[in-house]
Amino acid sequence: MLPKPTGEIVTVQRINKKIAVLAALLSAVLIATSASANSVTExxxxxxxxxxxxxxxxxxxxxxxxxxxxxxxxxxxxxxxxxxxxxxxxxxxxxxxxxxxxxxxxxxxxxxxxxxxxxxxxxxxxxxxxxxxxxxxxxxxxxxxxxxxxxxxxxxxxxxxxxxxxxxxxxxxxxxxxxxxxxxxxxxxxxxxxxxxxxxxx
Structure with a gap:
């Protein structure tokens, strides 16, 4: 049986997950901004x-x-x-x-x-x-x-x-x-x- 993660490990995992989510959101925003800069929409x-x-x-x-x-x-x-x-x-x-x-x-x-x-x-x-x-x-x-x-x-x-x-x-x-x-x-x-x-x- 694997040992249960300590509270400190769980906190680090949550932080890493939030960072990954924020990075994905930022990437989506940058892609959308780039598309907007390179085109117009009617x-x-x-x-x-x-x-x-x-x-x-x-x-x-x-x-x-x-x-x-x-x-x-x-x-x-x-x-x-x-x-x-x-x-x-x-x-x-x-x-x-x-x-x-x-x-x-x-x-x-x-x-x-x-x-x-x-x-x-x-x-x-x-x-x-x-x-x-x-x-x-x-x-x-x-x-x-x-x-x-x-x-x-x-x-x-x-x-x-x-x-x-x-x-x-x-x-x-x-x-x-x-x-x-x-x-x-x-x-x-x-x-x-x-x-x-x-x-x-x-």
Missing amino acids: RGERFDRVVEEDGQRYTLLGSGVFRYMIWTAYAGAYYQLEGEREPQPLSDVPRRLELAYFHEIAAEDFAEATEKTLNDSLTLFEFNQVKESMAQLNQQYRDVVPGDRYLLSWDGDQLRLALNGETLYEDSSAEFASAMFGIWLGERPLGEDFRDALLGQN
């Missing part, structure tokens, strides 16, 4: 502050939530090439817009909204310049469910539309890229508050 959707893709680093300019009537439609984050801190969403600067959806949306609804918004925001000449590219992109949309993410990016050479990391469409037209980014970030965006949040101007 309605439960996390966006990294720095993203690297194809050898280019992009930094977050702003994030926010887009609301349509009574609906909270999606959360978004806007990035530009590292070092480009002045918002230039309609320029040739490499940039990316990530949208995380809270509701189901059909592919045809995306196509309809894209055509209507571009038609409303562009001049007739500008719209005709991008009409063919828009028609091709509209054919590539897919339905989304809550948690899905669309990415619109321009790397300086290519416009890319991706869903959950899968590339659906590519185009080399800088004019079409600016037209697409203008849907959310132009002078006549879908929502001015959302645009200002994405550009870090709120």
Whole structure:
């Protein structure tokens, strides 16, 4: 039979146990703090502050939530090439817009909204310049469910539309890229508050 631990040993064991618990709590706090410092969260959707893709680093300019009537439609984050801190969403600067959806949306609804918004925001000449590219992109949309993410990016050479990391469409037209980014970030965006949040101007 093993001897019973003395009171002094029991006290030391309790202290060691408390130290272990405190260390675990501190570690959890540090991890959470680090994650918070490296990302932002919008309605439960996390966006990294720095993203690297194809050898280019992009930094977050702003994030926010887009609301349509009574609906909270999606959360978004806007990035530009590292070092480009002045918002230039309609320029040739490499940039990316990530949208995380809270509701189901059909592919045809995306196509309809894209055509209507571009038609409303562009001049007739500008719209005709991008009409063919828009028609091709509209054919590539897919339905989304809550948690899905669309990415619109321009790397300086290519416009890319991706869903959950899968590339659906590519185009080399800088004019079409600016037209697409203008849907959310132009002078006549879908929502001015959302645009200002994405550009870090709120």
